Amino acid sequence: MSRVRLSLRFPGRAALVAAGTAAAVAIVAAAQADGHGGRPAVPAIDDVFLRTTALSSPALSSPALSSPAPSPRALTSATWCGTASTVDAKPNAVAGYPVHFIYARPSDGADRFSSFANVIQTNWETIDSWWRGQDPTRTPRADLAQFSCGLQLDLSSVQLQQSSAQIVARDTPFDQVFDSLDAQGYTSERTKYVVYYDGPVGNDNVCGIGGSVPGGFGLAVVSVRACEGVDVAQVATHELLHTLGAVPSQAPHDCAPPDDGHTCDNNRDIMYPVTDGTPLPDVLLDPGRDDYYGHSGAWLDVQDSPWLVQLDHQSPFTLAVSGTGQVESDVPGLLCTQSCTTTWNTGTQLSLTAAAGASTKFVRWGGACSGTSQCQVTVGQSGAVSALFGPFTYRLTVRVSGKGKVRGGRIACPGRCSAAVDSYTPLRLTATPTKGWKLKSWAGACRGIRPVCTLPMTGSVSARALFARKR
Numbered sequence: 001m002s003r004v005r006l007s008l009r010f011p012g013r014a015a016l017v018a019a020g021t022a023a024a025v026a027i028v029a030a031a032q033a034d035g036h037g038g039r040p041a042v043p044a045i046d047d048v049f050l051r052t053t054a055l056s057s058p059a060l061s062s063p064a065l066s067s068p069a070p071s072p073r074a075l076t077s078a079t080w081c082g083t084a085s086t087v088d089a090k091p092n093a094v095a096g097y098p099v100h101f102i103y104a105r106p107s108d109g110a111d112r113f114s115s116f117a118n119v120i121q122t123n124w125e126t127i128d129s130w131w132r133g134q135d136p137t138r139t140p141r142a143d144l145a146q147f148s149c150g151l152q153l154d155l156s157s158v159q160l161q162q163s164s165a166q167i168v169a170r171d172t173p174f175d176q177v178f179d180s181l182d183a184q185g186y187t188s189e190r191t192k193y194v195v196y197y198d199g200p201v202g203n204d205n206v207c208g209i210g211g212s213v214p215g216g217f218g219l220a221v222v223s224v225r226a227c228e229g230v231d232v233a234q235v236a237t238h239e240l241l242h243t244l245g246a247v248p249s250q251a252p253h254d255c256a257p258p259d260d261g262h263t264c265d266n267n268r269d270i271m272y273p274v275t276d277g278t279p280l281p282d283v284l285l286d287p288g289r290d291d292y293y294g295h296s297g298a299w300l301d302v303q304d305s306p307w308l309v310q311l312d313h314q315s316p317f318t319l320a321v322s323g324t325g326q327v328e329s330d331v332p333g334l335l336c337t338q339s340c341t342t343t344w345n346t347g348t349q350l351s352l353t354a355a356a357g358a359s360t361k362f363v364r365w366g367g368a369c370s371g372t373s374q375c376q377v378t379v380g381q382s383g384a385v386s387a388l389f390g391p392f393t394y395r396l397t398v399r400v401s402g403k404g405k406v407r408g409g410r411i412a413c414p415g416r417c418s419a420a421v422d423s424y425t426p427l428r429l430t431a432t433p434t435k436g437w438k439l440k441s442w443a444g445a446c447r448g449i450r451p452v453c454t455l456p457m458t459g460s461v462s463a464r465a466l467f468a469r470k471r
Contacts, residue, residue: 095333134285171203192218210239218243250299251291315380323389402467403434
């Protein structure tokens with residue numbers, strides 16, 4: 001994808017810019033001394049709007065670089081059994097547009113991935129359970145991998161390019177996280193990234209912030225050292241929902257500025273602009289089903305997001321692979337070197353690309369596709385597809401009995417000859433008798449008495465031309 005520049009503007013900072021249209025979302029902890037927490041001023045922004053939410057939790061002073069890092073806490077005791085990686089593994093175990101989770105730390109920060117991996121896995125299981133409870137037909141499509149203990153998050157560990165001091169110089173780590181992810185290739189337009197940032201921040205009242213290109217790349221950053229006492233799973237879910245498009249401006253209960261982009265009709269809505277720290281299991285997903293999820297209006301509905309698994313509309317897609325090569329889909333989830341079946345949301349549109357091995361070539365598509373260009377299919381509608389790979393050449397051996405010649409391609413035989421010819425390219429052989437002789441018949445891969453024989457060259461073959469004297 002073309003590089004998308006994302007940044008957040010408070011006074012004195014650069015604006016979030018994403019191909020001219022984007023949104024930045026912050027979830028902010030407010031003071032609680034007298035029940036009226038202070039809220040950072042919302043600046044004027046030209047081509048992007050900033051949304052902030054205030055959390056009713058005790059205000060914390062700005063952390064010093066030397067302050068001790070708090071220990072991660074989990075709601076339950078899930079254990080992640082994978083291996084730390086700096087790359088997004090392929091293929092995804094769940095086919096479709098993924099939500100990829102990342103642990104990130106400053107360049108000079110201690111690596112606590114082994115501790116946070118369990119927390120992130122626990123948070124994901126909490127989010128998945130909560131979402132299915134709110135809507136039994138949907139759940140976010142987390143990027144999962146098969147490990148020894150079963151399917152778990154395909155977690156990545158990223159060391160940011162910037163130091164703690166450089167990150168603290170700004171209110172949020174959003175810019176720095178994006179720049180580092182961009183440099184390390186985490187910028188797929190088909191992926192939403194949820195980053196658990198383990199480092200100091202300039203404003204410890206900002207719990208998380210997210211930005212999204214509509215219908216494409218999205219980034220939600222959760223500052224795990226900020227907003228003590230706030231449920232991190234709730235922050236992650238809130239920010240993820242923003243990357244999925246919540247809350248549209250057309251929603252009937254969209255809050256008035258500066259809280260627009262949230263709902264104001266129910267203080268237990270996950271997208272309510274303030275919270276008292278209620279944990280995720282005790283909040284609701286658009287409880288009226290009239291603002292951003294499962295509504296009957298014409299505006300964006302997060303329930304239709306391709307980043308959600310449609311548990312009630314799944315269809316298999318079967319790919320048959322012959323020969324040495326691989327087929328990959330543009331949407332993550334299909335990367336096959338042999339015949340495979342993957343399961344998708346019904347109606348998912350895929351573009352399949354075939355890549356031959358070092359000593360093979362891609363011959364053609366079969367089934368629902370044909371030819372050699374990219375294969376376009378719609379899961380649940382197009383049917384199965386086959387991909388054929390083969391060697392560059394096959395051996396053709398020709399023998400001549402009697403007096404005559406056989407010619408075609410690299411073959412010119414008065415007796416016996418052999419040549420490597422292009423595979424899967426029809427080859428025309430012509431038998432020409434010497435004067436006084438005639439073609440009696442072909443044998444082997446060629447048959448009949450006609451002087452011309454066309455071989456498909458789908459394998460190594462031999463043919464024989466039998467000439468006899470005229471009478």
